[in-house]
Amino acid sequence: MSQPPPLEVFSGDWPTYEDRIYEVYLDSLVRKPVSFAGRIVKCQYRPATRGKGFGFWHLISEGSTEDERTPDLRRCERVGWVAWLISNAEAEGVRWWRNQRGRAVRVVIWIEAESFAVVLEERPGFYLLKTAYWVKRHRAEDFRREHAEYWTRNPRNG
8 A cells, every 4th residue: 555645734824725735635536536446436516615615624624513613734634645545445454334324324434543534425326525534542442343343244255
């Protein structure tokens, strides 16, 4: 497996940094689409905020209320990792599994050594990128359990 792209480190000028990481998002996920399990991964644009697509904000910020999401520098630094992790979902050290969230079937792709996860939602014929985030220590145990339970119920053939 290749190494993840370099971190996009914040230099103190938020508007410039936001524009820079948005370009990384566009270049790695929108202009050059990635796929998972033979299906394209799409990014949600609408509703746009400050001229930037909806999906972008879910990669770089956290919070349960859309209008009150706050930037998370760990997410921002790793925006270039999203496409890389999706592309390396089958690599050693990367775990993935499906889970149910309400009616939605989601795929979690997690690289435990880097404490980073990407979440995709299954749609007819494609996946929708939902979010990506730094996995906090208390959540890692839940991930280990979910992964083990999924693959116990759905053993790989071969």
